[in-house]
Amino acid sequence: VGGPMMNTVCHDYGSFLYHLGIADSKLRDDLYKHQQMMKANVEVKNYTAAFENWVYIIESLIGNKTGIKNTYNFLPESPDLSNYSEFVIESAIRGQIHVGNTNFSNANFDVYKRLRHTIIQSSSSSVEELLKTRKYIVGFYSGQLDIICMYTSTVCVLEDLNWPARTEYMNGPRKIWYHNGEVVGWFKTADNLLLEVLIRDAGHSVSYYKPELTYNLIRSIISAPSGVNPLWKLSTS
Numbered sequence: 001v002g003g004p005m006m007n008t009v010c011h012d013y014g015s016f017l018y019h020l021g022i023a024d025s026k027l028r029d030d031l032y033k034h035q036q037m038m039k040a041n042v043e044v045k046n047y048t049a050a051f052e053n054w055v056y057i058i059e060s061l062i063g064n065k066t067g068i069k070n071t072y073n074f075l076p077e078s079p080d081l082s083n084y085s086e087f088v089i090e091s092a093i094r095g096q097i098h099v100g101n102t103n104f105s106n107a108n109f110d111v112y113k114r115l116r117h118t119i120i121q122s123s124s125s126s127v128e129e130l131l132k133t134r135k136y137i138v139g140f141y142s143g144q145l146d147i148i149c150m151y152t153s154t155v156c157v158l159e160d161l162n163w164p165a166r167t168e169y170m171n172g173p174r175k176i177w178y179h180n181g182e183v184v185g186w187f188k189t190a191d192n193l194l195l196e197v198l199i200r201d202a203g204h205s206v207s208y209y210k211p212e213l214t215y216n217l218i219r220s221i222i223s224a225p226s227g228v229n230p231l232w233k234l235s236t237s
Contacts, residue, residue: 001140002214003149003204007122008054009039010156013062016147022074027065031057038120047117054120058148071148073203084208124157131163131193137230139195139221143202143209151198158196165191178235184213192229195221 005011014031017023023031038053063069070077087093089104130136140158142151159170169190177185177197187197197217202209220233 001138002206003142003146004123004140004154004157005119005149006127006154006157007124008050008120009042009122010153010160011035011054011150012152012156013057013147013150016150016152017062017066020074022066022068027061030065031061034061042120042122047120050120051116062147068147071146072205073143073145073209074147075145075203077203124161127157128161128163131161131165131191134191134193137193137195137221139197139230141195141197141199141206141214141217143204143206144198144200145202145209146204148204155196158194161194163194165194169194169196175234175236178237179213179216184210187231187234189229189231192227195230197231 012035014023014028014035017031018025018028034053034057038050038057041047041050041053058071062071068074085104085106088097094100127138130138140154142149142154144151161169169188172188172190174186174188176183177187183200185197185199187195189195199206199210199213199217202213207214216233217231221230224230224232
């Protein structure tokens with residue numbers, strides 16, 4: 001799962017942006033205030049109001065008060081994210097991803113409006129259920145430059161999961177990931193089931209910013225023999 005939003009209560013935008021120097025203490029405190037309002041609405045299951053709190057945080061506080069409109073990457077950039085649209089509608093690619101002649105759309109906002117309240121709801125219990133079956137590898141990877149689903153929000157969720165290998169995850173070593181002699185990320189694993197990966201110099205859409213690393217990560221997981229650490233192919237030296 002890339003750049004997941006699993007529990008908005010863990011999204012501490014105030015601390016994250018303050019320590020980056022993007023927010024000053026006043027904006028940090030405003031973010032704290034509205035994060036608390038969002039948390040209060042989540043606790044009483046008023047997900048519509050909580051979603052509105054979240055949108056206000058992203059658009060009005062972060063977007064307007066910092067000038068950073070792209071919360072997928074806090075560094076200045078001129079990304080062209082549209083070229084993938086031309087790629088996925090090619091006939092050969094359509095066949096490989098088994099979509100036939102179905103029309104392609106970047107987004108379906110009718111679906112978004114109907115499901116937007118689910119964005120705010122916690123999915124921690126679903127992750128716990130998968131891990132407890134011991135049948136599934138559950139991996140999470142984040143981009144270092146992401147604001148909207150920052151790495152620390154994922155760690156916050158994973159550290160709070162209730163499952164048999166929680167202690168192993170909490171106390172396990174964090175390894176350095178090297179590629180061509182350069183540090184490209186960091187990762188932790190637990191019980192060969194839970195994977196936590198941070199990709200250096202990548203924004204929210206990690207596969208766009210670091211396609212080769214994303215490929216290597218997925219290839220390592222799907223090629224791992226039974227009983228072997230799924231990140232066995234990632235170089236640590």
